[in-house]
Amino acid sequence: MPTVCDTRSEMAAVQDAPVEADNEKEIKTETLNDAAGNHASAAGGVIPSPPVASTSSSGPAKAGGPGSEEQQTLMAVLQFLKKNNFVGAVDVLRREAGILEDSDESQGQELAASALGGAEAGDATCTLSRASSCTTSTPAVAAAPAKGGEDQPDVNVVLSAYSQQGDPALYQGYYSGLKKFVESVLDCHRAELSQLFYPLFVHMYLELVYNNHETEAKAFFEKFSGDQECYYQDDLRVLSGLTKKEHMKGNETLLDFRTSKFVLRISRDSYQLLKRHLQERQNNQIWNIIQEHLYIDIFDGMPRSKSQIDSMSGSLAGEAKREANKAKVFYGLLKEPEIDVPLDDEDEEGENEEGKPKKKKPKKDSMGSKSKKQDPNAPQQNRIPLPELKDSDKLDKIMYMKEATKRIRLGPESLPSICFYTFLNAYQGLTAVDFTDDSSLIAGGFADSTVRVWSVTPKKLRSVKSAADLNLIDKESDDVLERIMDEKSASESKILYGHSGPVYGVSFSPDRNYLLSCSEDGTVRLWSLQTFTCLVGYKGHNYPVWDTQFSPYGYYFISGGHDRVARLWATDHYQPLRMFAGHLADITCTQFHPNSNYVATGSADRTVRLWDILNGNCVRIFTGHKGPIHSLAFSPNGKYLASGATDGRVLLWDIGHGLMIGELKGHTDTVYSLKFSRDGEILASGSMDNTVRLWDSIKAFDDIETDDFTAATGHIHLPENSQELLLGTYMTKSTPVIHLHFTRRNLLLAAGAYNP
């Protein structure tokens, strides 16, 4: 285990981190997650800035708070590690934090003592827990008690909140007092201050529950739950079930609430108003909650309007802090090595000799440099080491270029034709679909644990001959690649067996040699499309893996699942290279940026996060969705991101500015698939409501850019009517649209299972 921790932290800093995990096998899986999660995020200095992480990493300790509190938190972690016999990890942590052995010892004992008496909530624990609740902790740790709560009482105590004891009878009064105040203020401030209601409501309710005032909690809930915004319904439903302190122990949603600060953006004027009011009324209860559990991001300028607030709120932890989206993102595209070669030249090459491209390569590069127009927003070509192009990849690129010349220019006047691939007899079992980039293969993941691959071209699927037969082949012959294929195995579809639970995500590698699938069984599997066998099972998630995605350059892939951690893998490493922790709920979808330097993850916490692969940082947090996000798509130029959620809305984001720039309303059910056309003019969305809709993305982007929004505050006015952007709606009869894909010539392919 210590080595694992080591690797994690190093990996963030160093690129090709050596992966060594000798004793990993003996380690309990949950703890692996936790520790690993902490360290990954720690090294990256991830946004929620977990205290554990920031202290453990010797880097810039971002998390504020008194040093003693930090120390205590650290002690708790050390204690936990020690208790689980992670001696190495303790050593490393101690070395990095610069803590002396004896002080650790003594403090640890102190801690343990307080932990033992934790149930009685002595003074010591009070301060401890208060302290820890000021700083936040990683959800990975937060999630841990759900599984191993009994094993780690010390950590639990450290992290527990709501120790203050107010008079439960007064809570209702406090809340309605605030309500009255907000209703009495000027209109321009009312909308902003109304944001306080929801987090205050939740925290007050939880405090009541935590302090065992069950009846008061129920009454409080019944009285005020109706006031909350409708998009918080799902969380309120969870909340309503929770009436006992014991329930809080295992409930992830509430743990998130307790351990992460709810972020509000309020203008300075409004904030002053609120502060004055609370001070006048001596309303310490509410003030304490605001201090401890809320993060108020104050800005100078005009208070925001209700619609502006509504468009950005809805996430589990409020809006993103402004500084969270300030980091520079290199959203430009990488230079394509071949892209500089004149087309006709390539055509000849492709037709004449297959071996030639390689020979000409140096020439190409020299020519390329001439016409090089480096995109200022593009990352360094070697910022992330990318796999070398193979000859076959180059051939494919040439094919791509050829096809691209025949591409249809789309626009509002020329919409794409749609070809729908319907899965028949799937008995509701189809859970995931993917197309290869050249649209020659379709893979389907099914609830019966199988993955099926179809060839949609006349070319059948063939597997390679067995080893014994391969020995007999003349390796020198020109058609050796043809000879190695077993003609007898040719069929239109192949079934891949290996998972032991529903397959929730499939992804083809760009070179069509591999297929990834992730499943409820917690594994990601890599399949060979040459032999149609499983090559690797990537273990690490332990909980259902909801989505996986190959990098557009191959080799890397991302996976995300119920454990709230997105993992970046390389196909030749059986352990993840990066772990992206920060989401407060399941990661439901993943997507690689076209330049492969970033990944986007969508989550059930209703946020989209963009992560930098280089250092593991979270560089963007997009809030505004009102339901779990189920689909993501980057525009081909890398500038924009589209996300679709269960609320049926599609949101458009400007990655460079970190802003929401559009809202596409129309779908009536979960948007399960999004795709930009090859040139980015059209955005296609497919939904559970059995429709494919086409949107004018150019117009959506242009409209915003002509607006004079202030990029600094990020307060945008969305166009009211997204119907103008809707170019077409196409119904299927009873087939939810699960996947969309634009062929290289801009024909739109859609797929779904017929659902009688």
Next chain:
Amino acid sequence: MEDEWRPKQCSVLLPTESMKTMAESVGVGQLQEESCVALTEEVSYRIKEIIQDALKFMHHGKRRKLTSNDIDHALKMKNVEPLYGFQSQEFIPFRFASGGGRELHFYEEKEVDLSDIINTPLPRVPLEVSLKASKEQQKTESTEPLKAVKPGQEEEGAIQGKGQGAAATEGKGKEKNVARLKARSTHELSVEQQLYYKEITEACVGSCEAKRAEALQSIATDPGLYQMLPRFSTFISEGVRVNVVQNNLALLIYLMRMVKALMDNPTLYLEKYLHELIPAVVTCIVSKQLCLRPDVDNHWALRDFAARLMAQSCKTFSTTTNNIQSRITKTFTKSLLDDRTQWTTRYGCIAGLSELGPDVIKTLILPRLPVEGARIKAVLEGPVISNIDKIGAEHVQSLLLKHCAGVIAKTRPLPDNLEQYRADYSYLGPLLHSHVVKARAQATLQAQQVNRTTVTITQSRPTLPASQSSLGGTGGSRAPSIIKVPSSLTLMSTRPGTPTQPSPSATKYIVMATSAGAASTQQVITLGASQSSSPVTSTVPSSASAQQPLVKVETAGGGASSVGGSRTLQKYIVVSLPTSSSSSSSSETKSSTTVPSSSASPISAEPTVKTERSESPGASFHGSH
């Protein structure tokens, strides 16, 4: 609305009674009330929690329905052993029971006998998942509006598991492969069409002759029957199947008349339904028994009629791909060659073959004549075995004579030597000889009349009304008994608008002659019209190129044999068909001039007196025969 459910969701708890019941079921007897309350809250909360997790699985499974599998997975995620045995796809049927002051909802689990499971045949293997592409072609000029598929247009049976093929159609709102859609569509009939279908089929097999005539007329002329064609063909094929077993001659005849009417409808193309119609028709030709009393009933006429239908469909639909004619010929020949074939079937085979044309007669029947002759002789002159056999033999004999005489007359060189005939055809030789001579005489006679395009009915031919020539040949005579149809059976009739006959029991003869190029055709059909409407029956030669006058002779009173009687009056109806036989504008003229039966007058010279009807069903009706 939210306010309605919100307070509710807060307070939804399992009743404490449930806790007690569950505790008892696991062997905990006396549970404290307090423990029950505590348990209730805990259990309710945990259940909600699990359901919330299960919802995640539902969403990721891209479904709208929460299944028991989702709950299993949610339990697994919480490290709880899933509940096995709840694999029901559908709603789990909870049963309610009360008793002992308790109300219970329980899931009924029946004891299963293992041997039952083993012995039941395996259920069908679920269909393999398959892919189907359907395309929405975008028109360049406009955005496509939503396209709705008419409900009920397609069947989704296959997908639900009861269908046959994996390639079952699947409904898409998108524009899809049209050909494919058509092939699988069921063609819902409108209410009007359903009514029409019901009325027509009832009338066709009902007892009212007038209605039947009307119905058949409608079938033969209505241009919009295409949608009902599959139903009609099924109706006919099923009807024949049933009625052959029951020997219901009348119904079989009605059904054959429906086939005839369908064939006559120029807007219908029957080729797709031949697989149903041909077996029905062939059944009516060769079935061993078609009626209850073979010795009395005239099932021979049905066989003749069906044979003509068969010949007609062969001519119309036989192609090199379906090979109808050769397949039918083979079938007939096979049973003809079989020694054990009954006379009835033998008759049918010969009739069927004969109708296929002189070439078929020449190659397949003429060589058989000596053998058949011997067989007939054995029955007719040998010891009397059964009356039925005798009648059968007689019919076969006359049928052979009728068909072969014409062919022989055309092919065999003169002179007709009786001895030679006897040598060649043994028993049938002498009879054939006389028929051939007669046929030759008629041919000469007709050759003279060709230019006049009329038919002269001469007194010198006592069997005139019954004579019917095969195509392109000279008329051969036929025993009246063969062609006379019992008055209750009408093979063909038109609508009742035709003037009724003065005499109810009249037997009518329709003589039709035509000249088509060099060959002249004359056909006479005898029909009995008894009660109400007068059937106008006519046969039209196959060639429709030349001008085709139609002569209809209506005899008032008297049977076929008494035609020549001086007391009878005959009506000559001259029907002139235009050059295009299918044109509906052909006029029929009826000459009501009463002439003595003995007179042989050129009828076409008669002035037209009355236009019978402007729209002639006969024209399209008898397109070719």
